[in-house]
Amino acid sequence: MTGRLLAIAYNTFREAVRDRVLYNLILFAMLMVGASLLVGQISLEINRIVLINLGLTAISLFGIVIAILIGIGLVSKEIEKKTLYTVLAARPVRRWEFIAGKFAGLVMTLTVNALLMSVGFFAAVLYVSHGLGRVDLPLLTAIYFILLEFVLITALALLFSTFSTPIFSSIFAFAIFAVGTFSEDLRGFAQMATGMTRWVMSGAAYLVPNFAALNVISRVAHDAPVEPRLILLNTLYVVVYTGAVLTASVWIFERRNLK
Amino acid sequence: MIAIEIQGLEKSYKTGFFRNKLKQGLKPLTLTVTEGEVFGYLGPNGAGKTTTLKLLLGLVFPSGGSAKILGRDLGDIDVKRQIGFLPEQPYFYDHLTPLELLDYYARLSGVEPRDRKRQIEKSLSRVGLTDSGKTQLRKFSKGMLQRVGIAQAIVHDPKLVLLDEPMSGLDPVGRREVRDLVQELNEEGKTIFFSTHILSDAETLCDRVAVLNKGELKGVGVVADLLREVSGDVEVVWSGAQAIPVLSALGARCHATGDVVRAVLPERLLDTAVDALRRNQGRLTSVTPVRATLEDYFLARIGDENPKVVNA
């Protein structure tokens, strides 16, 4: 079981790498070099803040775009190209193993990508603030939260990929990411309603992925620490929510006729 | 021992915009494939051959009926260690080389690590791709991909090999090679089940065939028996054009070239025809049975409403 799952994960990772996904790192490196040279010119007060905001936002956005663009094809592309036939048809591979392997492979890709970007990011921070210390620890938390973001969005893209075409999947995935970013406000809207509407809206608002709490970039830019409680809760949330999304994906995929 | 046992297996799809039309992709099918034989599954495009294979392999779920492969039920996934499958017009992860691809598939099929390298190299050499083992698949021609497809179907040394249109898209040399390979695999004791619409391939390779049209089984049997059933004509050649009217009256189709006449007529009329020739001073040159092809049988069966099963 694990052997097959890992083989599928590794193959997914290898495919992404060979499809030159990691080329985005070059863009990121250029961005970091440019930014660290430029902010030095602007202002002594906020150059660090600007660099942190820019760097972490880039790590997050690059990853999310990659997660969606690859994620939406994880299953549908294999069906379309019929590569799935040689994997699922005549091999002792369970369908859930396939889903889990694909998911793990893309998360692996995104993690490696983000870690490489983080190295560049810390190098830029080091260059700008002439040293790294305890004060930079919240940055690690922010990067950890970004990785949690990737896990969520990958699961969602994969879910759409099990029943929809890539174009629709990408629209769904980007939309749900945008909605999830405003999930707190949705809950706020729901609170303003009354009666049945309030119940229905609150229910919907709580089911939307809660991306809002995963973005602490602007806080850590101000060197504010993130409470351990939030780290724990966010981790638990991502594990549980991802579990739900993957369950739904497997459920759909198990029932699907692969014509 | 039975390799594949199909009992009333059927599949219908909902089609139309509102999914309100029911289309029968496969009408209830009952079929048995014995271990060790080469079984041909024949039918024109769209007859339901691929649907049958997908049902057997769990890619689509049957609307009714059941099937057993190597004695195990359809939902039993572990039996797939013993099955090799070549899809029609196979595509592969084209970022991989054949060696990487076969390694991936060998892992998925649960080939023991110590056997893996040997098995991969063996299957590559069998399809004649040893030299291209490290070229990315995106650089492969269609024929080469077909070979890779066969290699992946046998990389885990399965007992049962299912091939969907293995000859399509190959040049004559390639087809010959695949034919030889199928025979070789069969001699090793593997059961081969292959679908095709190219009848000459089936005729030379198969022990038994089944004919399918429009989702319905039209006939099953040993090739030789099937042919005997459709044939039964003889070709009679003689000199002496004066005998033509008499033989035409018997129902023979006559073609005269100068004084030499060729006529094709049912075997049962041969004695009457020869007698008639003697009486009309015809000089008999030769009598040859007309060799029926699978094509004749195929065309005959496809037009027929009732399936004919010849058990032998």
Added chain:
Amino acid sequence: MSRDLRIQSCYALLLTALLAASTVLVRQIDRARADEPLQEVLYIPSPKVVQRMSLGYSGLIADIYWTRVVQYFGTKHKAQAKQYLLLEPLLEMTTTLDPQLLPAYEFGSVFLAQKPPEGAGSPQGAARLVEKGIRENPASWRLYYDLGYIYWLELKDPAKAADAFERGSHVAGAHPWMRVMAAALTAHAGETETATYMWTNILNSTEDANLRTNAVNRLRCLRVDSEVKILQERTERYAKEAGRPPANWAEMISSGWLRRTPTDPKNNPYLLVNGRVQVSRPELFPFITRGLPADRAATDLPGAGGYAQTKAE
């Protein structure tokens, strides 16, 4: 089939359980984040940037920001907060994204103007916000009205308040007594002529009996104000020449400074107390700012009481 049903229900159950657990966690996360001490320094980019980044969908974003304003104010208010640091930037953001969002100006200015813990205690901020609202929505008379009150009651600037009411009164559909307010406040500001002019205008242009009575009353008071002013000036000039303040009106009449004993519009004589001009019956003139008895003349600006009186008329 029953095996299939069992599998399906297993999936459904698992999915429901996981989603329920995630909802509980979201609630926990929201609570944890509400406690964050640093929310007050949350980095807020410039509204213009947000507007550009909203890719033209700024209306929706503005609505979102408006709910944030309400939530922010609500939670702060509940907690009896002394400071509402984010309120003004949030409102600025909201109104830049959607300049036509009138509730944001109307309620936002109330949130801003009131003293803590009722509000942010920033009437200047409130005035700025409503001024911006007026620039963007010059046809909305309620904004002038709000601005007038902020200047009058919170900033104690009747001149600017009067200006706001006056400008608003010209907007089509404006409530009639916007003009009343403008005139009243001009009077209080000491610009008596302007006030007289406006009250006369109102008197001539309205059929409403209440309004007319009020206008007459006002005009009377304005006359008192101006007469007291003139009398006081004369009295003081007389005192300069004579070297002492006059004891009574007769003294000034005999020296040719006055022709007769001055009387107020109700025909009661003005009083002269220690060189100070007063009305004899101040209760007849509720809106005067001059000529009040020395003990009642301490304030020269009307407070909230004056507003209540005006409204009652």
